[in-house]
Amino acid sequence: MGLAEGSPGEEVCGLLVRAGGVMDCWPVRNVAAAPTTAFELAPLELLAALRRLDLEGAELVAVYHSHLAGGAELSPRDLAGALVDGAPVLPGAAQLVLGLEGGRVTQVRVHRWTGSGFGSIEAWSR
Numbered sequence: 610m611g612l613a614e615g616s617p618g619e620e621v622c623g624l625l626v627r628a629g630g631v632m633d634c635w636p637v638r639n640v641a642a643a644p645t646t647a648f649e650l651a652p653l654e655l656l657a658a659l660r661r662l663d664l665e666g667a668e669l670v671a672v673y674h675s676h677l678a679g680g681a682e683l684s685p686r687d688l689a690g691a692l693v694d695g696a697p698v699l700p701g702a703a704q705l706v707l708g709l710e711g712g713r714v715t716q717v718r719v720h721r722w723t724g725s726g727f728g729s730i731e732a733w734s735r
């Protein structure tokens with residue numbers, strides 16, 4: 610949450626990983642052309658993070674990103690980025706969205722692939 614709130618002018622993004630029973634956040638630079646309304650994981654950083662997962666025996670739990678306003682649902686653009694040919698780009702990883710209002714996180718939703726689309730639950734709200 611602090612990462613998202615520390616960047617109220619641009620969406621933040623990265624990977625939520627689990628290693629040795631501990632959850633960790635690996636931030637990845639947002640290289641979207643319009644980072645106020647979209648996110649795009651920096652490709653080389655993403656590749657490096659995926660390699661690090663293998664090396665450390667860590668598990669990718671979710672791809673996270675923030676929304677500066679408007680809630681924590683996946684946008685059409687988020688969906689387009691998460692899928693290739695109708696299937697998840699990163700199978701097994703959930704999409705976690707931190708929704709900000711006025712610079713503070715007010716909602717967190719976890720979107721999981723159900724086989725035909727993303728179903729979501731509200732994980733937290735203020």
Ligand SMILES: [Zn+2]
Binds near residue numbers: 706
């Ligand atoms: Zn989004």
